[in-house]
Amino acid sequence: MKALVVYYSRDGHTREVARRIAEALGADLDEVIDRKNRKGVLGFLRAGYDATRGKTTEIAFEKDPSEYDLVVIGSPVWNGRVTPAIRTYLLRNREKIRKAALFATCAGRKGKILEQMRGLYGGEVIAEAVMEQDEIEEKTKEFVEALKRAIRP
Numbered sequence: 819m820k821a822l823v824v825y826y827s828r829d830g831h832t833r834e835v836a837r838r839i840a841e842a843l844g845a846d847l848d849e850v851i852d853r854k855n856r857k858g859v860l861g862f863l864r865a866g867y868d869a870t871r872g873k874t875t876e877i878a879f880e881k882d883p884s885e886y887d888l889v890v891i892g893s894p895v896w897n898g899r900v901t902p903a904i905r906t907y908l909l910r911n912r913e914k915i916r917k918a919a920l921f922a923t924c925a926g927r928k929g930k931i932l933e934q935m936r937g938l939y940g941g942e943v944i945a946e947a948v949m950e951q952d953e954i955e956e957k958t959k960e961f962v963e964a965l966k967r968a969i970r971p
Contacts (some may be wrong), residue, residue: 869896898929935944
């Protein structure tokens with residue numbers, strides 16, 4: 819099964835989890851770039867506001883998800899919600915994704931991120947997880963094992 823791990827990361831936590839998942843699965847890795855400046859305190863505040871309002875944003879990414887059997891999609895949790903970059907990615911690509919797995923990283927408040935991601939995608943989700951910062955290593959291993967069980971022939 820050909821797999822792709824797609825992620826957006828503002829501060830690196832989600833990037834690290836995505837890298838670990840891709841390595842464990844032998845999957846390709848693709849970063850979603852948010853063209854809006856999200857750096858610094860003002861960027862942080864704008865990010866939370868945009869996530870709360872369900873906004874989309876201008877993004878860039880390299881790989882075509884239609885070329886993969888499975889797309890694993892990762893987002894940080896912003897104010898209990900999915901980031902504008904991943905919201906935009908899912909809206910733009912949901913019809914190209916055959917099967918998905920979803921993960922999110924957070925500092926504490928999980929909110930409804932997985933529910934939002936499932937709704938934006940609308941297709942089959944074979945595994946999902948929210949990983950708090952103090953449990954990333956353990957939860958990443960559990961998520962990878964769940965993925966491997968789900969994709970075994």
